[in-house]
Amino acid sequence: MTLHLKNITLPIVEDEALEKTPSPPQIEFCSVTKMYGAVAAVKDLSLAVRRGEFLTILGPSGSGKTTVLMLLAGFVAPTEGDILIAGKSVGSVPSYRRDQGIVFQSYALFPHLTVRRNLEFPLEMRGMKAAQRATHVDRMLERVDLKDFGSRMPSQLSGGQQQRVALARALIADPPFLLLDEPLGALDRNLREQMQGELKSLHREFGKTTICVTHDQEEALTLSDRIVVMRAGEIEQTDTPEALYDRPRTRFVANFLGEANILENPGFKVESDATRPSGTVPMIRPERIYIAAATAPKRADADQRQFVTGIVEDMIYAGPLRKYYVRAGSSVLIVREHVAAGQQIFRSGDEVRLEWLRCDVRFVTA
Ligand SMILES: Nc1ncnc2c1ncn2[C@@H]1O[C@H](COP(=O)(O)OP(=O)(O)OP(=O)(O)O)[C@@H](O)[C@H]1O
Ligand SMILES: [Mg+2]
CATH class of the missing domain: 2.40.50.140 (Nucleic acid-binding proteins)
Structure with a gap:
């Protein structure tokens, strides 16, 4: 179908056709292997992550989950294969120039800085002026419900509050994607569930591509658009939570996700x-x-x-x-x-x- 406007002829792209055009992946692992001596922590891993997707990597201890994040963050280099971000190889880009928000299990807040200063830090690193930083920090503190906690030290906060500061700090500089390694690992069950809700609502609001590592199957099922199940450095199955639970392909996946x-x-x-x-x-x-x-x-x-x-x-x-x-x-x-x-x-x-x-x-x- 075409549309005629004076001398210009424009093709009209049908809505349906638009929907069928898949957006290019934001992050791509292309046959990535990471060896530590004779041990392959990650083996020939290929994976594409869509923009805005919440992807969870699930697997038992030692299956290579953290290594996948380390590779993407540039803390370790692939032994073989390549990683593309927005279609470009990042093999030679150092980690400090990769610009992603990272939350590791231990929160890693700066203990000697107030909550406010913790949040200002990534903005300062990007050369933002003080007045603008203050506005950003205020807005973010409000968003994570910590408006009155800006002058506290991390040690004066509860686990859940520290966790919220860590998430706020990862988000504040508007990184292209978020890497979360067991972000709720240190929390007790109730707080964990509450924070899962918070993570989900932050994801909805900011729409950040998120790669989250966990070994908590319930957490993976609740939060994710897709789940990658890893076993001994390899991907066992990648699917939506429902498909993975309802139609596991292997005995390992069936047993790892729920009871079978x-x-x-x-x-x-x-x-x-x-x-x-x-x-x-x-x-x-x-x-x-x-x-x-x-x-x-x-x-x-x-x-x-x-x-x-x-x-x-x-x-x-x-x-x-x-x-x-x-x-x-x-x-x-x-x-x-x-x-x-x-x-x-x-x-x-x-x-x-x-x-x-x-x-x-x-x-x-x-
Ligand atoms: N720096 C290192 N040197 C040598 N071996 C390593 C190193 N880092 C990881 N490994 C090995 O690589 C494998 C994968 O480790 P990784 O940390 O990615 O596992 P994981 O899935 O994150 O486990 P966990 O759930 O316990 O955090 C393990 O066998 C581990 O012993
Ligand atoms: Mg790990």
């Missing part, structure tokens, strides 16, 4: 609507299994379900959840049930019937 019943030789035939790809084992999440008395009437959609009988080995009450361990065939299945009024509670030794929809069975590589 891996039905490898379970002692009963596992039924499924899909054919099982070779080299895979069936898996079902504990919350997809229903537990009922062995004699309870079946539901109307019984033809879409698999039923197995079992004996309860243990029941664990965890506030809003009840977790059952049920021996069925030659395996022990974990069942997770939300506590609700009128539910029948089973005890160890009870005979029960487990059931699940056949379409809830997944296949993961062994």
Whole structure:
């Protein structure tokens, strides 16, 4: 379609076509390897991060998460491969010229400077005039709810308050992207959840591309647009939180993100609507299994379900959840049930019937 204006002919780009044009990645790892002696901390890693994306790197200790951030920040150089920022190789750009906001686990606030001076520091480094710095700092202190704390020393703040100062300091100079290494690692559970909300709202407001390292799976699921699961220096799977949890490709991912019943030789035939790809084992999440008395009437959609009988080995009450361990065939299945009024509670030794929809069975590589 074209639009004619006097002598000028302009092509009209349909909205739909615009939406289909993917924006170029802001950050790209191209087959990056980092060796420490004979140990590959990161192995042939390729990853593209979109502008504005909140990407979380999740993985067990020693899997290479911090090394990925160090490479991007320029604190260590790749042994092989290249890193591009906005399409340009940054191999030869020193870390102090890379301009990113960084928050490491230990906050790393300057202990001898007040909160205000901590926030002013990155602005001063960029040569901003005092009056302008003051306005920026005021605005940021207000944003992180620390308006009256500017003259305190970091040691006079709680963990959560220090964390907010660290985030504010990372954001204040408007870096092109944020690197967060276990930013909430030092906080207790309640504060951690509160700060997760804060991180999310800061991300929404500032729209900064953020790469966040954590080994807390719940945190990763809550915060991220996409999650990268790392294992021994390599990417095991990259996906949205929902896809990663609901359709893990490997047994490692299934087990690392939540609990999984891996039905490898379970002692009963596992039924499924899909054919099982070779080299895979069936898996079902504990919350997809229903537990009922062995004699309870079946539901109307019984033809879409698999039923197995079992004996309860243990029941664990965890506030809003009840977790059952049920021996069925030659395996022990974990069942997770939300506590609700009128539910029948089973005890160890009870005979029960487990059931699940056949379409809830997944296949993961062994
Ligand atoms: N400076 C170094 N010298 C030698 N080996 C290193 C160095 N830094 C990291 N490693 C090794 O590289 C691997 C990856 O380390 P990295 O710090 O990236 O792991 P991580 O995923 O961040 O772990 P954690 O969750 O414990 O912080 C580990 O085996 C580690 O021992
Ligand atoms: Mg680390």
